[in-house]
Amino acid sequence: MTWQPEADELARRRAFADALGGPEAIDRHHAQGRLTVRERIAGLVDAGSFQEVGKLTGKGTYEGGRLVKVVPAPYVMGLASIDGRPVAVGGEDFTVRGGTSWGSDRRKGGQGGFVEDLAHEYRIPLVNLIDGAGGSVTSATRRGYTVFPGVHGFERSVQLMAEVPVVCAVMGTAAGGPAGRAILAHWSVMVKGTSQVFAAGPPVVERSLGQKIDKEALGGAAVAVDMAGTIDNAADSEGDCFAMIRRYLSYMPQNVWELPPAVACDDPPDRREEALLTIVPRERRQPYNMRKLLGLVVDRDSTFEIQPTFGRAVITTLARLNGKVVGVIANNPMVNGGAMDVKAARKQAHFIQLCDTFHIPIVFLVDVPGFMVGQQAEQAATLREGMRSVYIALQATVPMLTVVIRKCYGMAGMGTTDKNGLDFKIAWPSAEWGSLPVEGGAAAAFKREIQAAPDPAAKLRELEAQLRELASPLLTAEAFAVEDVIDPRETRAYLCRFVDAMQGRLATTLGIKARAGVPP
Amino acid sequence: MATKEVRSEITGSVWKIVKQVGDSVGEEDALMILESMKMEIPVLAEATGKIAEIRVKEGEPVAEGQVLAVLES
Structure with a gap:
C-alpha cells in the first residue's frame, strides 16, 4: 500500500506551475527585459527560503478523466525570508494572460488575497511584486454578469498599513487594480525603462481623451517617481530593485508591535567631523550640501533615501545613529532655499507618518525659511498642503529631535519640533529663527x-x-527658549546619546497608532 | 559632438553669469548663479565640456525646467 501515484501526480502538477505560461510566453517576457515572477521571488528572498502556497491553483484540462495539463493561476506567492526574517511575498505572472485577475475560490494575492491575510495574521511584512493589468472584461463572459467595483476590496490592504511594513514594487506595466494596489504601500519602487504605472493605459487614454501617448511617457519612472511622486523610488534594474527592497526592510520592524532592528555599530558615536565646522557658509545667501552634512552625522553608509527625486526641497532618509534606526528630515537649501512647497510638504507628511507608525524616532536638520511663496505656490495650495504636514507632525507621538542648522522660520519651522513630546531643540551657531x-x-x-x-x-x-x-541663537539659549546651542562637531555624539536613551520609551509605547481628526 | 542642455532646477532669477560662451568647464563647475528665495544657487555643469550657448542674461527671471545654457562635449 502506498500513495506513490498521488505523490507522482503532485510532482507533475507542480511542474506545470513551474512552467508558468510556457517557454514562448517566457521568451517574450524576457525579450522585454523582464524577469518572470519566479525569477523575481528567487532574486529577492534568501536563497532557498521560498515556501510556495497554492502551487496547484490553475485551470486543468482533462481527457477521459486524466489530467493533460494545467494552466497555472497568474499569481505566485508564499512565505519566504529576507535577511532571516519571514515575509509574505507574491506577484502576478505576466506570462499567463498578462497577469490579469483570475476567478478562483479564494484570491491568492493582490488586494484581499491569501498573501495579505498571511501578512496580517502572522504580523510579517508584505512584498508585492506587481506586474498586471487587473480585471479583464472577459470575466463577464465567464461569470455571466459584471461584478461591482470592490468585489475584491482594498479593506485588508488598508488595514495592513497600520500593522506591518508593506512594500510594493512595480515590475512591469501596472494599470487598474494592481496600480491602485501599488500605491497602498509604506514604500514603493519601480524599475526605470521596464515598468510603468497609471490608472489607465494608452488605449483607454486615447479613447477617452483622444490623447496619443506611449506608456513610458504616460507612466514611466520620469513621471511616476520624479514628477508626480506616485511611486517613491526608481531602481536601475530588477536586480537593483530587489537590493533596494531588502535594504528598505532592514530598517523596518516586522510589525508595529516590535521595535525597528538595531544593529551593532562600529562607527564611534562620539566621532567628531571637522568638516561640520566649515560646511555652512557664513554668507547666509550661500547654500551648502545638506546630503553631505547629514551623511557626516549619521552612522557611516547608513542612509536610505526615500523619494530622492521628488519634492527635493526636503530630504527624507532612513538612517542609523549608533545602530538604532532613525528617520532624518533635512531641508535642502539648494532647492527653493529649503522653502516648503507642495511636493516637499506631501513628502514630509508621508515620511513622518511612516516613522510614527513604526516607532522610528525623527531627527530634523532644519534650514527652512518657511512655506514657498509666490503665485505658483498659492495656486498649488502650498498653504493647505504645508499646514497638512504641520498637522501630521503635531499628531505624531514618536520622539523627535530638532537640530537647527540655519534658518527656522514660520509655520514650516514650527512643524519641525516635538510639540507633543520633549520639544527638544538644539542649534548650531549658524542658526537663526523667528516668526x-x-x-x-x-x-x-x-x-x-x-x-x-x-x-x-x-x-x-x-x-x-x-x-x-x-x-543670535545664544541670546535665545540664555532664555532657555532653545535647549542648547552646540559646536557642530558635537552633533553626532549628542544625537546618539539621546536616541540611545529613548529606546526604553519606544519599547514601552509599541502598537498601532491611533489618529483622530481630519487633516486639512 | 554631443550637446547637452543645462536646465534650471528652480524658479528664480539669474544673479551672476560666471562662465562665458567658449569656456571649457569641468564636472561640478558653476556656470552661473541663480537667485531664488533669497539664496544664491549655483548651476553646475553635469559633465566636462565647452559652453556652446548661454541663453539667459543677468537679472532675467527663469522658470523651473528652462534651458539656461548648452554644453558641447
Whole structure:
C-alpha cells in the first residue's frame, strides 16, 4: 500500500506551475527585459527560503478523466525570508494572460488575497511584486454578469498599513487594480525603462481623451517617481530593485508591535567631523550640501533615501545613529532655499507618518525659511498642503529631535519640533529663527517709520541690523527658549546619546497608532 | 559632438553669469548663479565640456525646467 501515484501526480502538477505560461510566453517576457515572477521571488528572498502556497491553483484540462495539463493561476506567492526574517511575498505572472485577475475560490494575492491575510495574521511584512493589468472584461463572459467595483476590496490592504511594513514594487506595466494596489504601500519602487504605472493605459487614454501617448511617457519612472511622486523610488534594474527592497526592510520592524532592528555599530558615536565646522557658509545667501552634512552625522553608509527625486526641497532618509534606526528630515537649501512647497510638504507628511507608525524616532536638520511663496505656490495650495504636514507632525507621538542648522522660520519651522513630546531643540551657531525672516519682515513691521525717515533705505538697513543683533541663537539659549546651542562637531555624539536613551520609551509605547481628526 | 542642455532646477532669477560662451568647464563647475528665495544657487555643469550657448542674461527671471545654457562635449 502506498500513495506513490498521488505523490507522482503532485510532482507533475507542480511542474506545470513551474512552467508558468510556457517557454514562448517566457521568451517574450524576457525579450522585454523582464524577469518572470519566479525569477523575481528567487532574486529577492534568501536563497532557498521560498515556501510556495497554492502551487496547484490553475485551470486543468482533462481527457477521459486524466489530467493533460494545467494552466497555472497568474499569481505566485508564499512565505519566504529576507535577511532571516519571514515575509509574505507574491506577484502576478505576466506570462499567463498578462497577469490579469483570475476567478478562483479564494484570491491568492493582490488586494484581499491569501498573501495579505498571511501578512496580517502572522504580523510579517508584505512584498508585492506587481506586474498586471487587473480585471479583464472577459470575466463577464465567464461569470455571466459584471461584478461591482470592490468585489475584491482594498479593506485588508488598508488595514495592513497600520500593522506591518508593506512594500510594493512595480515590475512591469501596472494599470487598474494592481496600480491602485501599488500605491497602498509604506514604500514603493519601480524599475526605470521596464515598468510603468497609471490608472489607465494608452488605449483607454486615447479613447477617452483622444490623447496619443506611449506608456513610458504616460507612466514611466520620469513621471511616476520624479514628477508626480506616485511611486517613491526608481531602481536601475530588477536586480537593483530587489537590493533596494531588502535594504528598505532592514530598517523596518516586522510589525508595529516590535521595535525597528538595531544593529551593532562600529562607527564611534562620539566621532567628531571637522568638516561640520566649515560646511555652512557664513554668507547666509550661500547654500551648502545638506546630503553631505547629514551623511557626516549619521552612522557611516547608513542612509536610505526615500523619494530622492521628488519634492527635493526636503530630504527624507532612513538612517542609523549608533545602530538604532532613525528617520532624518533635512531641508535642502539648494532647492527653493529649503522653502516648503507642495511636493516637499506631501513628502514630509508621508515620511513622518511612516516613522510614527513604526516607532522610528525623527531627527530634523532644519534650514527652512518657511512655506514657498509666490503665485505658483498659492495656486498649488502650498498653504493647505504645508499646514497638512504641520498637522501630521503635531499628531505624531514618536520622539523627535530638532537640530537647527540655519534658518527656522514660520509655520514650516514650527512643524519641525516635538510639540507633543520633549520639544527638544538644539542649534548650531549658524542658526537663526523667528516668526518670519528679518528681510521683508522689517519692511512690513516698520513701514510708517521707514517712510517717514529722510533716507528710507538707510532706515531700513539700520532697523534690520538692530533686529539681526537680537537674532543670535545664544541670546535665545540664555532664555532657555532653545535647549542648547552646540559646536557642530558635537552633533553626532549628542544625537546618539539621546536616541540611545529613548529606546526604553519606544519599547514601552509599541502598537498601532491611533489618529483622530481630519487633516486639512 | 554631443550637446547637452543645462536646465534650471528652480524658479528664480539669474544673479551672476560666471562662465562665458567658449569656456571649457569641468564636472561640478558653476556656470552661473541663480537667485531664488533669497539664496544664491549655483548651476553646475553635469559633465566636462565647452559652453556652446548661454541663453539667459543677468537679472532675467527663469522658470523651473528652462534651458539656461548648452554644453558641447
